[in-house]
Amino acid sequence: MASQKQIEANRKNALKSTGATTPEGKAIVRFNAVTHGLTSEAAVIPFVENPEDWEAHRQGIIGSLSPVGHLETILTERIAMLIWRLGRANRYERELAAIEQERMEEKHFEHKEHKTLEDVQDLATDYKRLRVLITKLPEMKDSQPIRTYEAVSIFDVVANLAENTDIDELEIPGFPEDQYLDTFDDWTAKLLLDAIKAIAESEAKPFDEMLHSAQLSIISSEAKARIEFEKAAVEIDRKRRKNLLPNTDTLDKLYRYESHLERSLYKAMHEIENLQATRKGNVLATVKVTIGKP
Secondary structure (H helix, E strand, O other): OOOHHHHHHHHHHHHHOOOOOOHHHHHHHOOOOOOOHHHOHHHOOOOOOOHHHHHHHHHHHHHHHOOOHHHHHHHHHHHHHHHHHHHHHHHHHHHHHHHHHHHHHHHHOOOOOOOOHHHHHHHHHHHHHHHHHHHHHHHOOOOOEOOHHHHHHHHHHHHHHOOOOOHHHOOOOOOOOOOOHHHOOOOEHHHHHHHHHHHHHHHOOOHHHHHHHHHHHHHHHHHHHHHHHHHHHHHHHHHHHHOOOOOHHHHHHHHHHHHHHHHHHHHHHHHHHHHHHHHOOOOOOOOOOOOOOO
């Protein structure tokens, strides 16, 4: 028998104890206060399912079946778990289909220059902006600022039309020698026009003709981008409508899993009905349930 001194020492030591503090220790003791295994967080998949949802579901099943005694309670909680897992299987099928829908756009653009519908739509919008800008360019004030991206894009369109000009050796009046086109931030309407004129002179073509050719090139690129967007949107939508279900192998596994859960559920339901009928002095007829593959 422990002495009074030992008892007091044990009490003091107990006050110092705060329980498990490491993840490993917490994992070991997390079931210590659980009366039934099915009431624990083991029924819930972390980050996917909510413990509060499980507990509400469990309490709802218990309220519906009103078990009396330990055995009926165990069967009731088993029923709760089986129905929970059936719901999980339904969510799994829905999530698989959703993931496949999300990946449809990615698959469509897998081997293409652009990666998303938004990329293609943005490209068409960019070309529209360039089309408007190059059309208004001759009428703009010389000092009108031009964004670097737009200025360089129009310059590149004109440069691509040049057949006999070394663009790297081209001298643009007013453009600093120590600057690169795509890092220069002080583009103006006059400077961009002078760059187009320099290319036209190098090609021995009239400025108006060079400018018009650039406009037509931008209009063509805009039209191609819009057609690509519309075709891709239609194709992706068609593929999505054709792939509302997971593949056959996945569905077969899912249906087998659901059939297994349903057989176990009907068996548990029949067992608790028999128990409750016996407890109440009634006779319950034996019902044979056959679950076939859907």
